[in-house]
Amino acid sequence: MSLLRAVARRVAAGLVVLWAAATAAYLALLAAPGNTVDSIVGDGADTPQIRAQIVTEWGLDRPPVVQYLDYLWRLAGGDLGRSYLLQRPVAEVIGEQLAPTATLAVAAAGLGVLLAVVVAVGTTGRRRRWPRRVSSAAELLLVSTPPFLIGIVLLSVLSFRYGLFPVAGDQGPAALVLPTLTLALPIAGLLAQVLRDGLDRALDEPFVLTARARGVRERAVLLRHALRHALLPTVTLAGWLFGVLLGGAVVVEQVFGRPGLGQVTLSAVTSKDMPVVLAVVTLSAAVYVLVNTAADLTCLLVDPRLRRS
Template sequence: MGESSDPALRERIERDWGLDRPLIVQYGLHLGRLSHGDLGYSYVRGEPVADILFGEQLVTSAQLAGFALLIAVVLAPLLAVFTAGRRDVFSRATATLEVIVASAPPFWTGLVLIWVFAFTLKVLPVTAGNEFQRLILPAVTLALPIAAVLAQVMREGIERALEQPFALTARSRGISATRLRVRHGLRHSLIPAATLAGWAVSGLLTGTVVIEEVFGRAGIGRETIAAVTHSDVPVVLGVALLTAAIYLTVTVLVDLAYLWIDPRLQEPIA
């Protein structure tokens, strides 16, 4: 608030947040508010934090993150299947491009895609067009680094599976190389890929902050930047809690998915 802030406003905020009470009491009050879904009040925006985060902004960010996740989970297996076990020019070029995309800052990737597809080729709009057209470029920008890392992990898993004795048996029965990768190798690569699901989700959540700013989209990301810029601590804390809750939920779902991917994990330990 600064030293020149209104003393009455400072006193009101301290009273509302319980800052004039012992630290353990403050913590208990905070947990009590959270149990009722009360994330606090934004004194900058003049409205509850829950109304800021769980309104249209969350829907917009969820659409972006969901579409980006869809692109990543489709693109990564395709790259892994068609390049695993191969040493041709296409596979090497793909692996090199994956490293570049995974290492590049998301805002740089977004600017490159805008320059190529919006300004040069003029096939995808940034601000014009309908909502789906405006969603493509930011979603691709958000998905590419995740797909690149997942493809590398899945490719390694497929290649390890192709070295196992069952792969030799399958080849002896006349199964094609592509079918072997899809039917047997791909399933063995899902566990290490699923392990990265938590990272992928966190990448989507944190990536929306940058991508929404680059593409001028409304959403949780832009609200977070505005909150940090104006020192709107309640909103920043609300975003942190929302991110932690989503990350925890995804981690639990991934643990459950392990049982479907590898039924052997369901067997009791003797």
């Protein structure tokens, strides 16, 4: 019951965030220099008649408030509008490019979490001093290096020198390896640090002493008791990290010359293709809200104490 109410509250908050993101993007683009009609005309024929026709066709003569409300109404109905530049429905344009980006983001998130858990569980505890120092140093290095630099280093070593992976493009799983690693390594570094810190703290708690006093194996103490406690802060952080993963994907797609939302966004912003930019912003906000809601609910599932209020 209380769980249900918690879900409802979080979904409602998510909708507010979505509305705020869409509105902020709308206002930002409205305030940006340049004329909407210019963007629609682009490089095509430019006469006063064509311009007048565009204004009536896109409804640009209506007051800004009405245009804004119309945009919101259509957004609520799932209509993202038409691209000024490509003269096609935005949903179609994004839909084509969504799959490669989503594949990359999900693969990177999965790999990042997996690496973090393996490294943190493997290096926690006070007996393993050296592995811990080495992994701490590696994590720090990965977290403090910009992802595109990691990508370039990976490219120049593994692709250019040894030719293990394709340099660019999106042909098969081999082409996915380097971009995924590029995005996953910093995530893994940060998560591993937080997770190990949580494990260390949990292992010092009195309930771990009780568990050990029951004759439980050390591995079970770690996985059954300590890991759950350490996961709580990690899940929250992971939710945030995955939310910004989309932004990271845009850069990495450029480095590796991959198709995806990155390319679409870049060209839409430079040519002021308002419907596409708005759609991308709303989509990232939606993903962010979705992932963070999922993270909050995971915390609720893991920690019974949070379910009370």
